[in-house]
Amino acid sequence: MSAQLDLFATGPAAFDAVELVAAQDFIIVNLSGGKDGLRAAVIARDTAVRAGVEDRLWTVHASLGPMEWPACTLNGVRYPSVGELAAEHSRLLGVPPERHLELRRHRDGVPYDLLTFIAQRGDWPWLGPARFCTGDWKTKLIYGAFSATVRAFVKAHGRPARMLNVLGLRADESPDRRKRKPLLRTTENTHRIVDEWLPAHAETTSFVKDWTDAGSWPHHWAYDSAPGAGDWAGSSRCSCSACVFSNHRDLLLAVARRPRLAALYAEVEYARGIPFNPNTTITALIEEAARPGAPDPGVVLDDNTPDFDALQTAVRAALTLPPKRKPRPGTGPGTLPPLGGGCDGCSLAGDGLLLLEEL
Numbered sequence: 001m002s003a004q005l006d007l008f009a010t011g012p013a014a015f016d017a018v019e020l021v022a023a024q025d026f027i028i029v030n031l032s033g034g035k036d037g038l039r040a041a042v043i044a045r046d047t048a049v050r051a052g053v054e055d056r057l058w059t060v061h062a063s064l065g066p067m068e069w070p071a072c073t074l075n076g077v078r079y080p081s082v083g084e085l086a087a088e089h090s091r092l093l094g095v096p097p098e099r100h101l102e103l104r105r106h107r108d109g110v111p112y113d114l115l116t117f118i119a120q121r122g123d124w125p126w127l128g129p130a131r132f133c134t135g136d137w138k139t140k141l142i143y144g145a146f147s148a149t150v151r152a153f154v155k156a157h158g159r160p161a162r163m164l165n166v167l168g169l170r171a172d173e174s175p176d177r178r179k180r181k182p183l184l185r186t187t188e189n190t191h192r193i194v195d196e197w198l199p200a201h202a203e204t205t206s207f208v209k210d211w212t213d214a215g216s217w218p219h220h221w222a223y224d225s226a227p228g229a230g231d232w233a234g235s236s237r238c239s240c241s242a243c244v245f246s247n248h249r250d251l252l253l254a255v256a257r258r259p260r261l262a263a264l265y266a267e268v269e270y271a272r273g274i275p276f277n278p279n280t281t282i283t284a285l286i287e288e289a290a291r292p293g294a295p296d297p298g299v300v301l302d303d304n305t306p307d308f309d310a311l312q313t314a315v316r317a318a319l320t321l322p323p324k325r326k327p328r329p330g331t332g333p334g335t336l337p338p339l340g341g342g343c344d345g346c347s348l349a350g351d352g353l354l355l356l357e358e359l
């Protein structure tokens with residue numbers, strides 16, 4: 001058993017981060033463009049410097065294409081997409097450009113996006129096995145990107161490559177993430193030994209925001225009430241604009257900020273008859289976001305890009321075919337109202353509530 005495995009045996013709290021990092025052949029830092037990935041990346045970078053192995057540091061952004069927050073221009077100022085910001089974070093960390101990878105799934109030579117897969121399958125990620133959006137669209141993609149490098153390493157060194165997968169997940173984010181171990185061996189075979197490290201796991205949301213501001217690290221515009229506001233009063237998270245696991249306010253902001261994306265989600269939801277999220281439908285969110293009292297989006301994007309057009313074409317083509325998964329009981333085509341079909345103004349007025357005048 002290696003010294004590292006002995007350290008694991010004493011529990012995650014006991015491990016020495018410098019010793020952990022020094023033992024790696026590849027330190028792979030996942031940068032989403034969000035604040036937590038950046039915080040974890042800085043801890044990993046600083047630890048790698050102390051261990052004298054900063055040349056083994058790689059940064060990776062697994063892109064979800066038009067589903068993640070894009071760039072936007074407001075008052076003549078351009079604010080970067082999450083992919084562009086991830087590359088900028090990598091540069092600020094001192095990682096050379098050749099060790100920053102932006103990855104995106106492709107099929108037949110063209111981008112293959114998560115929403116197309118959802119439309120084909122007829123299930124949203126919250127219903128699917130093991131959160132396929134992060135598994136297949138992120139973890140497996142990154143794993144595959146290093147396959148050739150790992151094969152060459154095994155041939156040259158006659159042993160498996162040691163890889164550290166650094167993620168920005170924090171206990172503060174959700175009950176599920178609270179249960180995650182800060183250090184976990186995820187793979188051990190003849191080619192690679194992979195440990196997952198969450199260096200910012202114990203840090204609070206307010207600490208990470210304060211740390212980001214104190215260090216003048218750039219944060220994504222989606223976090224703010226409007227691009228450039230710098231007030232952290234926008235979306236609480238930053239990856240897919242409309243994440244199936246997001247809180248209600250974030251989703252209202254997302255559908256208001258990206259109406260074209262929201263409408264495409266609604267097409268998938270309606271055609272497949274499966275709600276976007278266990279607590280609500282995207283259709284209900286679109287309607288709620290348009291009512292008085294909904295959060296001010298601060299900016300509304302037109303999503304008028306060739307990449308978005310290609311996504312829309314692929315999604316609509318997928319919806320012409322039967323879903324790959326049999327609809328679950330109570331779901332399926334015809335079980336959800338279309339966009340605009342969920343308005344309850346008439347029935348409420350019939351109950352004697354003159355809500356339309358109040359609107």
Ligand code: SF4
Nearest residue numbers: 133134239240243244
């Ligand atoms: S942001 Fe949400 S929907 Fe998008 S990949 Fe992550 S968990 Fe899945």
